[in-house]
Amino acid sequence: MIFGGVCKIMKYKTEIDIAINKFIGKKGALIPLLQNVQDIEGYLSKEVMSYVSKKTGIKLAHIFGVATFYSMFRLKPQGRHIIKICKGTACHVSDANSIMNEINYQLNLSGEQDTTKDGKFTVMPVACLGCCSLAPVIMIDDNTFGKLSPDSIGKILKRYE
Amino acid sequence: MSLLIKVGLASCGLAAGAGEVYDAILKHIKKNKIDAEVKKTACIGMCFVEPLVEIYDNEKKSITYGEVTPESIGNIINAFSKGNPIEENVIISNVLRGSEEKTFKKQKRIVLRNCGVIDPISIDDYLDNDGYKALEKSLKEMSQEAIIDEIKNSGIRGRGGAGFPTGLKWQFAFNAQNNKKYIVCNADEGDPGAFMDRSVLEGDPHSVIEGMIIGAYAIGADEGYIYCRAEYPLAIKHLEIAIGQAIEKGFLGNKIFGTDFSFELHIKEGAGAFVCGEETALMASIEGKRGMPSIRPPFPAQSGLWGKPTNINNVETFANIAWIILNGAKSYASYGTEKSPGTKVFALAGKIRNSGLIEVPMGMPLKEVIYDVGGGMKTEKPFKGVQLGGPSGGCLPAELLDTTVDYDSINKTGAIMGSGGMVVMDTSSCMVDIAKFFLNFTQNESCGKCTFCRVGTKRMLEILTRISEGEGEMEDLDTLEELSQNIIKGSLCGLGQTAPNPVLTTLKYFRDEYIAHIKDKTCPAGVCTALLKYEVIEDKCIGCTVCAMKCPVNCISGERKQVHNINQDACIKCGACYDACKFDAIKKG
Numbered sequence: 001m002i003f004g005g006v007c008k009i010m011k012y013k014t015e016i017d018i019a020i021n022k023f024i025g026k027k028g029a030l031i032p033l034l035q036n037v038q039d040i041e042g043y044l045s046k047e048v049m050s051y052v053s054k055k056t057g058i059k060l061a062h063i064f065g066v067a068t069f070y071s072m073f074r075l076k077p078q079g080r081h082i083i084k085i086c087k088g089t090a091c092h093v094s095d096a097n098s099i100m101n102e103i104n105y106q107l108n109l110s111g112e113q114d115t116t117k118d119g120k121f122t123v124m125p126v127a128c129l130g131c132c133s134l135a136p137v138i139m140i141d142d143n144t145f146g147k148l149s150p151d152s153i154g155k156i157l158k159r160y161e
Numbered sequence: 162m163s164l165l166i167k168v169g170l171a172s173c174g175l176a177a178g179a180g181e182v183y184d185a186i187l188k189h190i191k192k193n194k195i196d197a198e199v200k201k202t203a204c205i206g207m208c209f210v211e212p213l214v215e216i217y218d219n220e221k222k223s224i225t226y227g228e229v230t231p232e233s234i235g236n237i238i239n240a241f242s243k244g245n246p247i248e249e250n251v252i253i254s255n256v257l258r259g260s261e262e263k264t265f266k267k268q269k270r271i272v273l274r275n276c277g278v279i280d281p282i283s284i285d286d287y288l289d290n291d292g293y294k295a296l297e298k299s300l301k302e303m304s305q306e307a308i309i310d311e312i313k314n315s316g317i318r319g320r321g322g323a324g325f326p327t328g329l330k331w332q333f334a335f336n337a338q339n340n341k342k343y344i345v346c347n348a349d350e351g352d353p354g355a356f357m358d359r360s361v362l363e364g365d366p367h368s369v370i371e372g373m374i375i376g377a378y379a380i381g382a383d384e385g386y387i388y389c390r391a392e393y394p395l396a397i398k399h400l401e402i403a404i405g406q407a408i409e410k411g412f413l414g415n416k417i418f419g420t421d422f423s424f425e426l427h428i429k430e431g432a433g434a435f436v437c438g439e440e441t442a443l444m445a446s447i448e449g450k451r452g453m454p455s456i457r458p459p460f461p462a463q464s465g466l467w468g469k470p471t472n473i474n475n476v477e478t479f480a481n482i483a484w485i486i487l488n489g490a491k492s493y494a495s496y497g498t499e500k501s502p503g504t505k506v507f508a509l510a511g512k513i514r515n516s517g518l519i520e521v522p523m524g525m526p527l528k529e530v531i532y533d534v535g536g537g538m539k540t541e542k543p544f545k546g547v548q549l550g551g552p553s554g555g556c557l558p559a560e561l562l563d564t565t566v567d568y569d570s571i572n573k574t575g576a577i578m579g580s581g582g583m584v585v586m587d588t589s590s591c592m593v594d595i596a597k598f599f600l601n602f603t604q605n606e607s608c609g610k611c612t613f614c615r616v617g618t619k620r621m622l623e624i625l626t627r628i629s630e631g632e633g634e635m636e637d638l639d640t641l642e643e644l645s646q647n648i649i650k651g652s653l654c655g656l657g658q659t660a661p662n663p664v665l666t667t668l669k670y671f672r673d674e675y676i677a678h679i680k681d682k683t684c685p686a687g688v689c690t691a692l693l694k695y696e697v698i699e700d701k702c703i704g705c706t707v708c709a710m711k712c713p714v715n716c717i718s719g720e721r722k723q724v725h726n727i728n729q730d731a732c733i734k735c736g737a738c739y740d741a742c743k744f745d746a747i748k749k750g
Contacts, residue, residue, distance in 0.1 A: 030449035069451040070432035088353030090510035130356035132510035133208030144176035
């Protein structure tokens with residue numbers, strides 16, 4: 001496990017060092033630093049958090065505390081595409097649940113499982129995407145899709161490879 | 162004839178396909194050698210008819226078209242340039258009859274003055290519309306005290322939700338003695354169902370920046386932060402561009418307008434925590450910590466960011482400042498009511514026809530907002546309630562539609578003005594479900610510091626879940642009320658103090674619905690799945706097999722042209738059969 005972790009850090013070491021050097025010593029930089037580091041690998045692994053702690057001198061407990069507090073930080077590997085399903089009020093009254101069920105059904109996800117077996121998609125319910133007039137809404141990577149019905153999901157998912 | 166074509170390219174427009182329309186316009190005018198300038202703008206507020214395209218000619222004839230497609234835009238441009246414009250889908254115009262003129266006339270746009278009008282990432286466009294004139298006036302002609310007095314006299318109250326007088330807040334920060342002060346813009350718009358701040362930041366970022374610089378000068382701050390939630394990538398992008406332009410033009414940086422005043426502005430991206438909208442939690446987050454609220458006093462004006470005096474205002478508040486300085490406190494106060502002067506931006510959503518952004522003078526009755534400006538209901542089902550103020554707010558019934566929108570009148574009902582989200586619901590929404598929805602949200606977002614908020618909201622959610630599954634008892638309603646009062650008393654910050662509001666207001670105005678769930682074990686709106694049952698109406702079923710094919714768990718059986726049957730034990734109550742049946746042969750109840 002530890003050996004594997006080191007290998008992973010070696011793989012992304014240059015990128016992670018660049019990110020750390022960009023923020024090191026700046027006040028209040030931990031959150032943007034972790035955001036940058038997360039962008040490299042898609043999530044924050046234990047090994048990467050330890051490495052950041054060692055390099056910056058910020059206590060690992062503090063880093064872990066921040067990483068678990070904010071919903072944007074992911075502690076597990078995630079899919080190549082992120083599907084954000086809006087669970088805001090307007091989407092809720094426009095039956096966002098049926099959209100969620102359809103996506104989980106099409107991607108064969110059940111229970112706590114949020115990433116497809118092939119690592120293609122990660123499904124993430126989010127509070128509100130701020131496109132309430134187009135409810136129900138989902139966002140795949142940076143693209144927003146609105147006025148959805150369960151029937152429209154299959155076609156949208158097919159666009160992503 | 163040369164044309165000016167503007168395309169609305171805010172998040173909502175892009176989601177509706179405005180990007181494709183924009184590309185189609187460029188292609189069309191190039192191919193047909195049409196003399197036209199194409200400009201990008203943001204959201205004018207009429208999200209329900211996006212994508213929107215506005216066409217002008219050099220005689221200033223203008224037409225705004227709604228629901229434009231890449232296929233229809235060619236004909237629209239051709240007909241317009243031939244002087245014989247298409248009359249379908251006209252939204253507003255000075256030559257043709259537009260479908261939305263009435264909704265526009267009742268509005269007064271101060272915050273949204275430039276949204277959907279200018280190119281948000283062109284500082285020249287902003288400058289052409291009196292941009293940074295208020296800053297120049299403030300720095301060259303006004304003392305710090307004079308600015309604070311002007312803001313005080315305007316009577317503007319904090320648009321983030323609590324409604325604290327902005328001028329007074331600035332006075333406190335000004336009075337604080339320290340050689341380092343901060344100014345912060347709260348753009349962590351987390352209320353589900355609200356998107357005013359997103360639109361302003363995407364559509365007119367310079368107005369917020371200008372308001373912040375004026376505020377910084379007035380209180381004596383030399384550094385500022387805009388804390389924006391990361392779910393708004395376009396807003397962050399526009400802010401970054403706008404800050405770069407303001408630095409280049411000398412509105413940010415050292416010795417602004419040749420005075421001794423210097424100011425530096427940063428953007429901080431949120432990382433997904435609703436509680437960070439609370440000011441002390443927001444500051445903890447900027448400092449790189451877990452975003453947990455702290456006890457006040459000391460208030461931020463005495464000890465805020467890194468222990469220095471700090472002033473925090475919301476996006477919409479800052480977007481008002483330049484207008485107030487340029488037009489005077491008196492003209493601002495001429496709008497709205499005595500205690501809530503000015504205008505307020507609302508995000509209309511849910512089952513309302515004109516969903517989108519509107520800005521109306523304070524004091525307008527809810528009825529007028531929903532039926533005149535908002536165009537009434539979108540569906541054929543009647544109005545049931547309107548949810549104001551997001552998870553901190555409440556649901557108001559039809560009987561209270563005469564309530565005027567100002568801080569004090571709305572507070573009296575048990576709801577709150579909040580940041581301005583208004584979600585309209587028809588009879589297909591279940592109020593127990595709505596209360597459960599909000600409690601689920603606040604319970605998830607509670608930071609866990611205060612026991613009553615952490616555990617109390619959890620217990621309330623469990624009770625609501627029980628009620629929605631037909632397992633509730635009448636005593637549960639008293640327990641809910643008691644827990645609510647304790648959570649309000651026992652929580653440090655606004656999140657906990659207002660979390661019970663959705664439950665309290667629905668209990669107050671829609672109690673019958675709770676009783677129906679508990680005593681009759683039915684959900685009158687047909688939402689709570691545990692209480693639903695789908696059955697085939699034998700007389701109407703023709704055996705087309707569509708329902709059986711749609712059923713995700715294969716629990717519908719029946720031969721072709723024979724009456725079908727739903728196996729109740731296997732049914733997951735997803736409603737797919739109900740939606741699929743073209744013969745109304747499935748009964749939901």
